[in-house]
Amino acid sequence: MGDKQGRTAGHRTVSYAKYGYLFILPFFIAFAVFQLIPLCSTIYYSFFEYYRSGLKVIGPSFVGLDNYKTLFTTDLGKYMGNTLIMWIIGFVPQIVVSLLLAAWFTDVRLRIKGKQFFKVVIYMPNLIMASAFAMLFFALFSDNGPVNSVLMAMGLRSEPFRFLSSVWGSRGLVGLMNFLMWFGNTTILLMAAVMGISPSLFEAAEIDGAGPVQIFFRVTLPLIRPILVYVLITSMIGGLQMFDVPQILTNGEGSPSRTTMTMIMYLNKHLFSKNYGMAGAVSVVLFILCAVLCVVIYFALNSDNTGRQTRRHARKRGAVK
């Protein structure tokens, strides 16, 4: 499309070029001021010993890679592991349920009624304030909260189950909240992807005698792979950012014994105690991880372009029918 316009309006676009720069300038200024320069100074501080001890400020003095050495020899591995485990607890059910729902919602033969209602309901938790949601879960799952009183009233337990004192209880709660907050979003994305597949492919598979399970694994799954990659990677980046839920649920302690402490909670701790050197080193590690994932997203989006066009055509055809 760009080519065509370039040819017909070529002589004009030259004189308008400065407006292009002018229009995109605010974005890049804001990006430079609020993200790029801060990122550079973050990297810079990561090579310095610079913290507060009581009222005294130590540093800044250059220490090379010492902060990174401290980071990797102490707790970073543990917090990375925690983050990964809690992400997996949430993501695995999220992707399974979302795929299942997307397949059901788009299956013409199931004819599920109230699709719109279900979509609205399952997407709702995504818009809820994560900190309020975590606070709610904290109140509900506390030792004498409603969940325990229901469990005891039903005779399932004789004494309260102390969710927040057990490692897998609290990790499980964080995972459950992440699942509830994100499966609706993922379902809607995957549904759009499935609906973009040309109906003739499903028809052909059906005529060839494929059952719903076969169609799902042989037709649907391979065709929505770019979106699956996109969902996986954005979810990983979201997982790396995990903060609000475990922070509020455990009051920033990552209790019990720091088994729910995530990378960002650790960063937050250093930022609050004004240990800039260590905070910088944690940030740089996070930055490198995210940068790799961002590049993957870029390619996922770009390889998707051709697929998206064919899908758009298919959708138009569907609308005509």
Next chain:
Amino acid sequence: MRNQEAKPSYARTVIAYIILIILAFLCLFFFYILIVNATRNHFEIQKGFSALPGTSLVRNFENVMNDANIPVQSGLVNSLIVSGMSALLATYFSCLTSYGLYAYDFKLKKPAFVFILLIMAMPTQVSALGFLRLVDRMHMLDTLPPLFLPSIAAPAVFYFMHSYMQSNLPMELIEAARIDGSGEFRTFNRIVIPLMKPAIAVQAIFSFVSSWNNYFMPALVISSNNKKTLPILIAALRSADFLKFDMGKVYMLITIAIVPIIIVYILLSKYIVAGVTLGGVKE
């Protein structure tokens, strides 16, 4: 053959409904308890769970609103200012940026676009340290502007606008405006912005909500009580001696923080759910 297939479909439909209902129940149940508990007083809540609402809704509300330790009223106002400004800045400047990259040809057009796509998923937390130092040096710590000014550069909103523009903004219209003697900025404000309204509405909602819910940055930037936003107040509930609190008040404050969003969501759910996929990013 048709009969053979009708049967398994029927069984599958039943299973699908059961699972859907369980999931919908999970999504709604917690909010139901929240609302019910917000209507009960502390002692009723402590006595145990009940599915029936109590009668203390108004009293809990008044208690929260008049609590000197929890500045809810200023919290609501601050949250509204920050979220409203974020939504405004993010949508207007994303439109501007995407229009710049859509309507004009210039040397750095392609690199600029690739760059924005590359940084699209980069979390702001990675530069939080430098950001805080910068805000400190600008003497803007403990003020609201650092919470919404960065929204001018919102790559995900940009990408949405850009995709929307490509399918909904014909260049012929711009050409026609130029022939009529309309200046470039005037064309943008008077012709492009009105045409982008559906996209702006959807993205304004998403930007508003994500800013409304944001806890990480505000908690680091804001320190004085009367500047705090709602998420910080919620977090403060958790960190003080939780058991000493009036539980009716706790549930009421959570309700105040999330119910406005739920009401707006229910009213606009059709557009919001459609907007999730309409966005090029997520499609």
